[in-house]
Amino acid sequence: MKTQQQKLSQYAKDNHVPVMMEDGLAFLLDQVRQAKVKNFLEIGTAIGKTAIAVASLDPEIxxxxxxxxxxxxxxxxxxxxxxxxxxxxxxxxxxxNEVALPDFLADCIFIDAAKAQYQRFFAKYSPILSRNGIILSDNMNFHGMVDHPERTNNRNTKHLLKKIRMYREFLKSLEDFETTFMDVGDGVAVTRRKKR
Known part of the structure; x- marks a missing residue:
């Protein structure tokens, strides 16, 4: 009997829905557990696979x-x-970019929507991050092409890769946050507030 997560993975594959890679999702769930997350904000629901996986970790999330x-x-x-x-x-x-901010402090913000908008999402939602919260951004490698843009001739893809590179530089330049880039899944950035 397939679990719901397996069914959702299959549906995503069959219908070309961009969901988090399995090892990336396992890493995310691990981060959620370690940070004892109670309020999780996800930007980019898709078919709900990640939201369901996170909620199933703990009835209090x-x-x-x-x-x-x-x-x-x-x-x-x-x-x-x-x-x-x-x-x-x-x-x-x-x-x-347009909806009202949720009325809570998020222990974890997961950015996995329009790649070209990541910087705007970060700017809008980082103020509601809890003191020891984490921000996870997916697709930092974009199928290995961010560091190897020569692998594509598609103009739109090249533009997207440039945006992701700019976002990575933006994360590195932040004075109040520190970011670790993990080579897991499709590349995940883990951003935390710097300890004062």
Missing amino acids: QVVTIERDPKMIEAAKINIAESGLASQITLIEGDA
Whole structure:
């Protein structure tokens, strides 16, 4: 019998839905456990796979997840309902740059939406990060192409890679935060406030 997570992985594969790679997701869940996260904010719900995985770690975890794609929203609603974790997961419909900020301090912010918008998402949501909270950003390697842009001739992809490189430089330049780049999944950046 396939678990819901296995079914969601299969659905994502069959329908070309960009979800976190399995080892990247395992790393994220590990970070959530270690940081004893109670409030988790996700930017980019897709079909709800990560939100459900995080909520299933602990009945006390509250997940707020933001998605703008109507097709994804419909799929996520069904999957969240089927997970039996709907009481822990709040789905906000709309553009993450435009929706109102959730009314809580997030122990973990997970950025996994429009890659070109990562810097704007960080600027908007980092103020609601709890004192010892973490910000995780996915796709920092983008299939190994960020460091090897010569692997693609697609103009849009090249532009995207440039945006991701700029975001990586932005993270490195922050005075109040420190970032570790992990070569797991599709590349995950782990950002924390610097200890004063």
